[in-house]
Amino acid sequence: MPRKPEALEAHDGREGAEATPDDSVLVSIRGLKTYYPIRGSFGQRLLGREAGYVKAVDDVSLDLHKGEVLGLVGESGSGKTTLGRTLLGLVRASEGSIRFDGREITKMSERQLRPLRREMQIVFQDPHASLNPAMTIEQSVGHALQIHGVAKGRELRLRVAETLETVGLVPPEQFMDKYPSDLSGGQKQRAVIARAIILNPVLLVADEPVSMLDMSVRAKILELMLELKRELDLTYLYITHDLATAKFFCDRIAILYLGRIVEIGPSEAIYEDPKHPYTKALLRAIPEPDPRRTVPRDLPRGEVPDASRPPLGCSFHPRCPMAFEVCGWETRDLKDLLEARWALQAAEEYEAERALIEDLTVLDTPSARVRLPSRKGAGGGVEDLLEAVRVADPDEPFWRGVR
Incomplete structure (x- = not known):
């Protein structure tokens, strides 16, 4: 697998924090990949073959520290929601590691994950769709207590009332027996937040929690979430496409593009x-x-x-207004491309092309540029070789953005 460009890290005076085990780390993600199989033709499905994969999350590594708000920012389709759901175990990881409070969770079964559900919850994007229209607010908010056997009857009703009061739905008695259709958008999202915190979790994944709300109530919901963070000692993974709210809400921001983190650092530095x-x-x-x-x-x-x-090298280079010709060239990608070509060649052709490159191991070093060490006197041999490779397969993703 070709090495992907590493994320840029804005200076925060905490060099090495992402790589060193730390008691303050709640979630540690390493080399995480979540791929969705593409349905192929009927014949491919009959033979059990996949037509390919959508690389929704592609080799992501990051740490989420206890008590912080980490913003995950990117366009639609960048993989941020998939990353959040993979963290919660709602989507299975294809590869990599997720450690939650020291426990590896990617290999856990649904039965093993169930107790952890109390410790990590999600606030969904659309409050209108995430509340069951046939259930009262008391039933929706208290449902998790029933599922986990935490409370029932009078105790459940008291817990729901206390939680509704905590999120600002007061007096709670006026909301308990109402249905979602009786509430405004902001009130619905407060009920969704109440449902998420009623089990006293330590981690909340907030998936664009204000994007479906009117501008007039967005700030109030974010202020409520910050207040809950302080009162309940919560940690947030805040998923959004809006850098403006991320600046207000987040301690650190990770920029996600096409399933990869391209930059991470403190909000101020970003x-x-x-x-x-x-x-x-x-x-x-x-x-x-x-x-x-x-x-x-x-x-x-x-x-x-x-x-x-996805494009090889820097995945953003086909759209980048600052792209140079070298942005699509990654040395390890080129090494893999040449080795695949040579594996299909006759011995004489291989030896002739291999002689143009002095030290193939140099191409195994990650770099933003291709620097081919050609043999003395080879003249334009290296350039001719690359042109021959490009002509042989012009649709190879390696060449995208390279003119």
């Missing part, structure tokens, strides 16, 4: 000194409220690439 062109593009996309100010828009061109065949 805003004041972004490193990756994609991060800069997201910041430029934030609307400017002052009509007298002109902001250069230099936004990414084109659409997000197909996640089943």
Whole structure:
């Protein structure tokens, strides 16, 4: 598997924190991949073969520290929701490791995961769809208590009332017997949050919790969530496409593009000194409220690439306004490409092409550029070799963005 470019890390005075075991780490993710199989033709399905995979999460590594709010920011289709659901065990990881409070959870069965559900919960994006319209607010919020055998009867009703009061649905008696259709959008989301915290979790995955709400109530919901974080000692993974709310809400921000983290750092550093062109593009996309100010828009061109065949090298380079010819070239990708070509060649052809490259091990070193060490006197042999490889398979993803 070719090595993917590593995420840029904004300076936060905590070098090595992502790689060193730490008691403050609640969630540790290493090399996580979540691939969805693509349904092929009838013949392929009959033979049990997959037509390919959508690489929703592709080699992600990060740490989530106790008590912090980590923002996961990216466009639609970047894989941020899949990452959150994989963390919760709602989607199975294809590869990699997730350690929750020191426990490896990727290999756990549903039965083993069930006790952990009390410790990690999710706030869904759409409050209108995440509440059962046939259940009262008391039934919806208290359902988790019944499932886990925590409370029932009068005790359950008291717990629900206390939780509704905690999220600002007061007096709770006025909301207990109501149905979701009787509530406003903001009230529904408060009920969804109440359902998430009633089991006293330590981790809350908030999947775009305010994107479906009116602008007038978004700030109030975020303020409520910050207040709950302080009162209940919660840790948040905040999933959003909106960098403006992430700046207000998050301690750190991870920028996700096409299933990979391209930059991670403290919120202030991401805003004041972004490193990756994609991060800069997201910041430029934030609307400017002052009509007298002109902001250069230099936004990414084109659409997000197909996640089943992502570009090699920097995955953003086909859309990047700052891309150079070398951005699509990764040395390990080139090494794999050449070795695959040579495996199919006759001995004489292999020896002739192999002689052009002095030390193949150099190509195994991660780099943002291809630097081919050609033999002296080879002249344009290396360039001719690369052109021959490109002509042989012009659709190879390696060549995307390389002119």
